[in-house]
Amino acid sequence: MEDRKYHHGDLRAALLHAAEAELAERGVEAFSLRQVAKRAGVSHAAPAHHFGDAQGLLTALAAEGFRRFLATQAEREARANPDPHAQLVAGGLGYIDFALARPALFRLMFGSDRPAFGDPALCAAADAAYDHLQAQVAAAGGGVADVAALWAQAHGLADLLMSGRLKPLCDLAPADRDATLTVLLSRCFPAA
Amino acid sequence: MEDRKYHHGDLRAALLHAAEAELAERGVEAFSLRQVAKRAGVSHAAPAHHFGDAQGLLTALAAEGFRRFLATQAEREARANPDPHAQLVAGGLGYIDFALARPALFRLMFGSDRPAFGDPALCAAADAAYDHLQAQVAAAGGGVADVAALWAQAHGLADLLMSGRLKPLCDLAPADRDATLTVLLSRCFPAA
C-alpha cells in the first residue's frame, strides 16, 4: 500500500521485521546487523540512524518480544476457565508456548545481555509482564514467595523444553503435554 | 615449576584457563578467541591446533563446567543431612550456588548454542549431572515427573537469580535466602 514514503517507506518497521527473521534463523549469538540491513535491502549503515547501534535494535526487538509474550499468555487465558487457579495455569502454559514458538526471541529476552535492559521502553514492556504474573498470583491469594515459585517453575520448564532438554516431555502429544505441564505448575500454587 | 615442555608447556590447559577467565570477564556473547590467545601469550592461531575452532574450545569449557557443576552440588550435599529429602534440597541449592558463582559458565552450558552438545566428552559430563539428579529423585521415591518438576524449579530459580530478576530473593542474607529457596524447592517434591 504505502511504500516509499521518504526514501524507503518506514525503514524502522522493515528493519525490525528483518531483524526478527534473522534472529529466528541464525540465533542471538550469530545475529549480524549487516545481514539484517541486506535482508531489508538497505546499506549496512542504515540501521544506525534508527537504532543507534546493534544493541539499540536488539533492545527494541526485546521490547516487542515482551509485548508478544503477554499476548501469547492472553490467548491461553482467554480459552481457559476464569477462576484464578486455571488462569494461573494458563499463564504458565502461555509462557511455555512462547518459548517454544519463538526460541530465539525468548533467549534474547531472558538469556542474553545484548539488549539494554535499562531502556525505558524495554523496562516498561518487561514490567508489564511481571505485573501480570503478580496480579494473577494475588488473585489466587498468593504472595511474593508464590510469585517466585510459579515464575521459576514456568521459566525453568520453558527454558529446558526450548533447549531440547526434558526430551520425554517434549515428545508428548500436545494434549498430554499440556496435562503434564499443568500438574507440574500446580505443585507451585499458593498453599491452601 | 615445569614450563616449556614442548614450546610452551601444555598450552591446552593454559588456553582453557585463559578462556574461562575471558568468559567470566566478558561473557559468552563477547567471547573472543584472539583475546584468549593474547591472554595466554601465544599467537592468535595457536588455539586451532588444540581445539580446532572456537566451538571446540567452548565445548571443552562447557564439559569442564559440568564437572565443576557436579562438584558444587557435592559440596552442598556433603554438608547436608543424608536423608533423601535433604539431599534433594542440597542438590538444588548447589545448582543455584553454581549459577551465581559462575554465571558466564552457567550461560554457556544452559543458554548458548555455541558449544557442540553432540560432542562425546560434553555429552558424558552433562549426562553425569542428569543421572545424579535422577538418582537423587529415585532415592526419594519419585519418578520422571518429579525429575522434571525439581529440575525446572532449580533451573528456573538459578537462571532468574543469576540474571538479576527476582531481586527481593537475591538481596536476602545468605541464611534467609537458603531457607526461602528450600521452601520453594520443597514444593516440587515427590508427592507422599
Added chain:
DNA sequence: AGGCGATCTTGACGGTGTAAAGTTTTGCTT
C-alpha cells in the same frame, strides 16, 4: 524557489574467526 534537515549510501578502520603456508622444536628411528 530555495535552502535545510532528515534519510540513506559510501568508504574506511580496527577487530574477529579461520584457512594455508612457513618456521621451529621434539622425539623417534636407524
Added chain:
DNA sequence: AAGCAAAACTTTACACCGTCAAGATCGCCT
C-alpha cells in the same frame, strides 16, 4: 649420534563484522 618426519606454533591472508565520518539525495517548510 644423526637425521628426518611430525607435532607445535607463527605468520600471512581473506572475508565478515560493528561503527564512525563524510558525502549524496530526497521531502518539507518558509
